[in-house]
Amino acid sequence: MRIVIAEDLALLREGLIRILQANGFEVVEAVDNGAALIRSLMTHRPDVAIVDVRLPPTFTDEGLRSAIEARRQIPGLPIMVLSQYVEQIYARELMSDRAGAVGYLLKDRVTDVDQFVASVRQVAAGSTVMDPDVVSALLTRRSADPKLLGLSPREHEVLALMAQGRSNAAIAARMFVTEKTVSKHSNSIFAKLGLKPSEDDNRRILAVLAYLQG
């Protein structure tokens, strides 16, 4: 799987490359600023890009902006954004094109290598992966939202895990229930959120978006 990395700190860039290569990814280019990132994405069109939010030259949210810009030009280009901090406002902006294939994780999630590698693969496959911090903040916040108020605690849990990018099988394993139960829950969630049955993956993204946008 071909990967582009954008990270300005050499130490972290090397660490990421090492982890990804050890897990069978091919790092086609590693850049350290926003402009180079867009150029690299246009040239290589990787299977997934791993991008730090804060990049030179502005050292603000250059990475995020570059990622959004690249996706405007290559719709649905899978991007995994890493950040020292997670902000819901950024999660929302990332997902706003509703094309899926985005991830937004705290940088230290990388230390759980298996989970991180799985997340990268999910994003490459078109799923949405949100950091548990974003999801838990949403769960507390959205408890007042009438549309989400209709969800049972179990369904909340399923939606939270769904937002973390887990498959039905993974959710089932995590909740100690059968996969069938999970798909029953998720259908009920889609119905309560008023999402019409179409492509299943897309509905998962929309459900997560419903959370993010309230």
Add this chain to the structure above:
Amino acid sequence: MTDFSGTTLPGGSSPSRERSGPGPVARSGPTPRSALALRMSLLGWSLVLLTGSVLGAVLATVWITSVSIAALGVGIPLILLTTALVRWLADLHRQWAADRLGVPVPAHPYQPTPDAGWLARLWTILRDPATWRDWIWLVVNSITIWLSSGLSLLFFAFGVVYLTYPLIYQLTPPQVFRTPMGEAFRLHSVAQSFALVPLGPVFLLLWYTTAARLANLNARVIRALLGPTEQARLRARVQQLATSRAETADTQAGELRRIERDLHDGAQARLVSLGMSLGLAEQLLPKDPQAAQQLLAEARESTSSALTELRDLVRGIHPPVLADRGLEGALKALALVNPIPTTVVTRLPGRLPAPIESAAYFAVAEALSNAIKHAQARQIRITVELAPHRDGAAGELTMLVSDDGRGGASIDSGTGLRGIQRRLAAFDGTLAVDSPPGGPTEVRMSLPCVS
């Protein structure tokens, strides 16, 4: 002129004063009141002010007398007494002028009198330029008051008299009201006196149109003479700056101590324990790989906790989203994670200076968390706006945090609002709370902002 005051004061004073009511009246500010009621209250105040000027003249006379007999000894207590009375009278006038003009005229701009003997106190009073300005004002006021309040009163009185002239003519003994405009013009019958009635509305109209302006003129004279001198103003400003600097330095030092402690007890300790786990794992790896793996997993957990702590610490110092997106973005991000639905309205020209952004952000964040914790609100509204300042160059950033909660918030009740006030004071900012019991609550903050 004095003749005239003798005829009007006793008759008209008490009812007018009752109408005008106690306390500051005739406010040109936001309280809506009918134009007529305003003018009637000004009429009442005219009488009060005229009485005040008579009192002032008496005080001036007593003072001059006591100064001239100060050498005899008895004059000194008399000077102190009259000075106290003059200051009281001047403060009342300052208050009146401030209410009238809607601009604060600081009360009591005098140098503090020492707790020493009579002579020392006398010396301080005599040296204080504010004392001499008070006396100048007493003298000037005894003249200008007639040109403002007196004239206004005269217009009104003439209006009423001319309007009712036939009645007055009829009711009073003959000869008294025969010459309404001096000897040159003599009335011979009630019928003739009716010719004067049209003058009544003319004078009343004159009174009506000039009353507010004359009162303002009077207030300006008071402000010009009784307002603080440039020196007094600077002294007060220096004092205020010294206080706020001391508070800022205290807060800063406290903040640094807190950061140091948090780093020492949190992240640093975790990194040490991480090193220990790794060292032990390294040692165990050949003998007991399973235990080593366990230790490595723990070590990884430890880095996560250390990072979480560092993140919270950095957020407390300067939130990254504020650095990235400025005040507007940071407040929107804040509202987004808020358990109570919160709307954010900003009217900002772009990025503000970093210290202002930071101070504004923390002030709003604290006010918001106060509302979440205590107000039991269902809706919170944040409005942030940069208004160009009255003087032109600098602007004023106003921040409004309002909720529909139960109200009853006050600066004195907790540390939250007091803390915001202190933070803002370092930037010359202010905080005002409007929170009647039962709500709604409105916290209004402002920061002067040099752009």
